[in-house]
Amino acid sequence: MLNLKKLRMEKGLSQQALAEEFNLSQQSIYKYEHFLAEPDIKTLKKMAAYFNVSVDYLIGYSDSRAVPPAETLNPSEEELRLLHRLRQLTPSVRSSVTTLIDHLQP
Numbered sequence: 635m636l637n638l639k640k641l642r643m644e645k646g647l648s649q650q651a652l653a654e655e656f657n658l659s660q661q662s663i664y665k666y667e668h669f670l671a672e673p674d675i676k677t678l679k680k681m682a683a684y685f686n687v688s689v690d691y692l693i694g695y696s697d698s699r700a701v702p703p704a705e706t707l708n709p710s711e712e713e714l715r716l717l718h719r720l721r722q723l724t725p726s727v728r729s730s731v732t733t734l735i736d737h738l739q740p
Contacts, residue, residue, distance in 0.1 A: 635678075636694025639667040641685045656680060 642652050642663075649663040656677060665671035673681070682689045682701075690696035709717065720728060 635666045635669075635673070635681075635692055637687070637692055638663075638681070641687065641692070642667075645685075655684065 642649070647655075648660075649667070650660045652658075653660045653663045658677070662671065662673075666673055678689050678692065682692045685692065686701065687699040688696060688701050691699045720731065723731065
């Protein structure tokens with residue numbers, strides 16, 4: 635989980651203190667931070683809520699910490715199709731598309 639350590643440090647928490655928040659072992663937090671293990675989806679959601687970030691940010695899939703607004707939880711078919719296509723792009727091309735979209739917004 636790419637941003638877990640960063641978020642933990644911002645809150646001034648030790649691995650042990652964070653582990654206690656989620657009823658986990660300190661070793662589990664260490665393994666998550668060093669990519670030796672991955673938490674289950676329930677733990678991921680709880681951690682994202684605890685840090686008030688999106689799961690995508692927590693795992694390093696997005697640079698945006700923002701929790702998506704409720705209306706994005708039920709995307710249209712067109713939005714799902716676009717998302718699927720966007721995820722297939724290389725990071726470089728995805729960045730270019732994002733820049734283009736940013737410039738098109740009013």
